[in-house]
Amino acid sequence: MQLTSQDIDAVCDLVLDLCGVCLDESxxxxxxxxxxxxxxxxDCESYAALVRKARRTSDLQLKQEIVDAITTQETLFFRDNSPFEALRNKAFPELFDAKEKTPFPKRIRIWSAACSTGQEPYSIAMTLFDLIPDIDSWDIQILATDISDSAIAKASRGRYAEHEVVRGLPANQLNRYFVREGSEWQVSDHIRSLVHFRRFNLHDSFLALGQFDVIFCRxxxxxxxxxAQEQLFLRIADAMTPHSYLFVGSSESLNRLGDNFQPQHHCRSVFYQPNSTRPASV
Ligand SMILES: C[S@@+](CC[C@H](N)C(=O)[O-])C[C@H]1O[C@@H](n2cnc3c(N)ncnc32)[C@H](O)[C@@H]1O
Structure with missing residues (x-):
C-alpha cells in the first residue's frame, strides 16, 4: 500500500503519543x-485510516498492536559485554559493601527499564548468581519493564531459540542457567524467580516503582x-538510591545533564551515579 506524506505525519504523531518514539519521513x-x-x-484503506481508527477506539488492543509493531526490540544476552563486566567487578562488589552500612544490608533492587524480550534482566540475574553463592539469604528483586506486551510475554516465558542463546551467551552460562527443551532453551526457575516482568511506559510516572540500586536503561x-531523553534521565535520577548505578547504551551519554550525574569509568565501560548535590527534578 502506498504511503503518502499525510500518512507518515499521522503515524508519526500517533506513535509519539503512544510511546514517545520519535519517527520522521526518513x-x-x-x-x-x-x-x-x-x-x-x-481492513483500513490507508495508514491514516489506521491512525484514525486507533485514535477513535477505546479498545487498547489496536494501540498496543501498533506499539508492538513499531518498536525495535533488538537485544541479546550480555549485550556489549563491558557493562556486565563493570557490574560484576565494580558495581556489585561496591554495592554489597555499601549495603552493609544500611538498615537493609541484604536488599538489592534492580530495574531493567526497557527489557525487550528479557535477555538483559536475565543476564543481570545470571551475574548475581555467579557472585552470590547463598543468594536465597538475600532479598533481591529485578524489575523488568517494557512498553511492548508481546516482548513482555516472551520475556516472562524465558524460552529462547538456539540462535538467540548463541548470541552473547557464554557456553558455561548456557549450561548452568538453561534447560534444553526440544529445539529451544528454557531459563531455569531459580533465575526466573528473581525477575518480575510488567508492562510499563517510560513516559509514565516512576513514583509507584520505588527506588533502585542499579538501573539499566539502555x-x-x-x-x-x-x-524527552533529558526528562527521562532526570526522572531516573530521582528513582536512584544514593550509592546506585545507572547503565545506558553504548551510543547514549548523559554528559549534557551536567551536574546531575557523576560518570564513572571501569575498563571500557561508563556508568553513572546520581550527584548528591543535584536539585530534585519536577
Ligand atoms: C532496542 S530494545 C533495548 C532492549 C535492551 N535494553 C537492550 O539494550 O538490549 C528497546 C526497547 O524499548 C522499548 N520501548 C520503546 N519505547 C518505550 C517506552 N516509551 N517505554 C518503555 N519501553 C519502551 C521497546 O519496546 C523495546 O523493547
Missing amino acids: KAYLIESRLDEVVKRT NVAIYFTPE
Missing part, C-alpha cells in the same frame, strides 16, 4: 514494513526526542 520504510500487515488485517532513549 523512517518511511520502517513504518511501511512494520505496519503494513496491521493496516491490511484491520538503547531506548535513542528513540525519544532530545527533550
